[in-house]
Amino acid sequence: MAGKWLATVQQTSSGRPVFLENEIECSLVSAVDLECDELSDFPSLKSGLLILTTHRLLWLPPDSSTSSPSSAVSLPLSSVSHIHSSKKSLKSIFHSPRVRFQASLNPGPRSVAITIVMRGKGDCDAFLGKFWENWRARAWEKESESEITRSGRGGDSQSKSGSANVSGGFYTREGALRMVGVSGILRKEQEMWESTDKSLQEAFLDLNALMSKAKEMVMLAEKMRQKLLTGSNSQTGTTNDEEMGSKEEMQDWLLSVGIISPVTKESAGALYHQQLSRQLADFVRIPLERAGGMMNLIDVYCHFNRARGTELISPEDLLRACSLWEKFDVQVMLRKFDSGVMVIQNKSHSDEEVFARIKALVTNPDALRTGISPSDAAMTLGIAPGMAKEHLLTAESKGLLCRDISPDGFRFYINLFADINTDDVYLIKDHSMYASWVRVASASS
């Protein structure tokens, strides 16, 4: 579909585009056509989602999660040679708002005029403003300038000057690393902290400054990670294991600050929850695997906001983003327990597997006699006590367990009621769970 004129864009399984390094989303507009009258074989791009980033214009087909992922296309801002300002005419009142620009498409010899037609409710003037801003900011050039050092992040106009200053401190003018031995690392660390300290002080000057500095904080963290990466490459000969260990720890820690392009209300407008929902689906996969397939919504909220660093989302936004998953083809789902506790779980997560583990736990001789508490289950299953209690309550509702409430607390036992014969209450069936319980209970008394 992309034809020869436009590059295709990779998409994640939940339908978010894969961004370049340091690329940041700036604006999203839905129901957008891309047209080019001058090229007869220009692909037909109708009513898709247009994403403006610091580096590219991305066009995603409508309902992108279900169609083939290769149909999303991109146009680098670097190929744009001119953006036409919008003309107010009588005609424009009746037309859908449109933005025109000149761009030199890849195999073409000359630049062609491309028109962005907004059929939806998008704010055309705001988009045009941002388009201008990002095109003029030339973030991609900073990228190539600092390609060797991999330090420059470019980004939006607010933080441009800041990043340029900071990167100057770590590297020589030639762009080569001034990293010699442990003292070199220490010195650079020192400089880093000094500039961080300075940024922190400036950050609290006023609220506006805080917002722009907060973005810088994320960039700093990113930069530290890059430095550690390049550092470990060039220093493998001299560093000892302990240093490597702490570096890896540091890298892990910094990676968790890793959402480079947070979807914000500002950039996505009405599409905010949809895009947030997709981003969350991508993000939550790894923490979910680590937590054994199920996570409390509150934990997800903390993880996610920590990864975003800035542009935090509210609990309501998270809930809305999660409830939108039903509409997308994603691997995770929101689940509400009978108690009202909400969790995120993998679609492949099975209660049966958990029940099997609970049953094994509750039928060992000690637990047969004394039952188990939610915290016992939490320790064995390797999950949070609150979550363990939900699992136990679900197992209870399935008839696997039954409860015992006493001054000692709330405990669960294997359900023996089904094994007891109502016609002869003294009868103990051989090899039944009741029989093993009687054996254990009479041995202890």
Place this chain on the structure above:
Amino acid sequence: MQKLGDFKLPHFFNYPPYFTLQPVRDTRDKQVQLWKELILDYCRTQKIFVVGLEEDFPLFSNPVVERSLSHEAREAFLLALVSEGRAEWLDKGHRKCLILWHRIQEWADIILSFVKDNGLEDSVMTVEEIRSGAESRGTELHGIDRTILMRALRLLEQKGKLAIFKGTSTDDEGVKFSL
């Protein structure tokens, strides 16, 4: 096996969840069933006719596992007996419960066979004599709860098997059998 006096308790009496009212329906149905049987069995063997919810009824707590039934659980189990006609509330506040391990009809039949066995078909007895007299010693009627006895006698009166009359000197009522 644990015993309560000469009553043999089933094993599950030491199963702690037996003393917590189960919220899951299937489990609870089974639990209620087991409690009903146990209460009736115990009352039959121990000749207990009235169970008070706030009194120390031996079945309602188990010192071995340190568990006892909550008020809610006691009421739920007795209510299950009431709804099956095996018990009746003695007051509106549901504090005392009459346990009918024989239904009223069954008690009436027992009275009839007692009368026949003792050749009392046309004689007169006081209610108190039936409960504690020499004739009833050794039968199930001995020591019967007065409320239950009166209910059974009234049932027989309706069928024309006897007449109940008020005594002149005492509070006690008399019964004239006419089989």
